[in-house]
Amino acid sequence: MYDSKLGCQTITWGESQRTHFPDVFADISAAGFSGVEIGFRHIQHQSPPDIQRMLAAAKLTFIATHIGGNLEDAGQAAGERDTLEQVLDYLQKMNATILMYSGLKYHDAPQFQRDLRMLCRAAQRCRDRGVTLLYHNHDWEFADHGRVINTLVEQTDLGFCPDLGWVMKSGADVPAFLHRIESRIGAIHFKDFAAAGSITTSGVDTVMLGEGVAPLAEAARWALGRLPHVWMIAEQDKTDRPVAEVARRNADYLRRIFSVGGQPVRGNPPVHNI
Secondary structure (H helix, E strand, O other): OOHHHEEEEHHHHOHHHHHOHHHHHHHHHHHOOOEEEEEHHHHOOOOHHHHHHHHHHHOOEEEEEEEEOOOOOOOOOOOOOOHHHHHHHHHHHOOOOEEEEEOOOOOOHHHHHHHHHHHHHHHHHHHHOOOEEEEEOOOHHHHHHHHHHHHHHHHOOOEEEOEHHHHHHHOOOHHHHHHHOHHHEOEEEEOEEOOOOOHHHHOOOEEOOOOOOOOHHHHHHHHOOOOOOOEEEEOOOOOOOOHHHHHHHHHHHHHHHOOOOOOOOOOOOOOOOO
């Protein structure tokens, strides 16, 4: 069982989460999760001791925070620490060692190389501070025959937090991608979508885990025995159901597929390689 390594991304609680973290953490704890990942924009104006106190009351571990964009923000006022240093200071005070990053896109070659160099410098700075930077994918990194994802895998030493739902949305083979980056996986995001098609036609149609078409149970079978110390994190972008119910059902699903002999709840859709 992975009970001690099942986490929840608080994105499901929306933008208002920062105003009622005790309730959010209570929902997550009652669902049976052991840890939480929170976007930095939601916690940056709350002190680490306050967040730690609320997490301790819910008996939860702080897994990681998540950020995107330019981590070197040259536009800040003189003398102000850059964005990355602020995040690393916060993580140090939280005794956390994982930083999630997402958002690298290809617009043109010069822009992409600049952004890639920025990200690699950021990863090195994280290592200097005892933090592992993990790249969280969407579907666009797999476009154009995997131009972005292939560069990240083949030309950098970045760690990864693969988002299984987005890998599926891209049309890539989920287990094959996991196998390709196995030694660099620091966490896994379990996300499910109602349909396999592009979000340009279906929208961000996230659903509760096991109710969609992402091959989550297949991924869990692959991970069992391979990644015993890696956090498995539920990440449902949005829902029209009560969030406490969503958290409980997502936790139940993860416990089920990570049980010995666990079986898929839904059939797996056909997929193709990058």
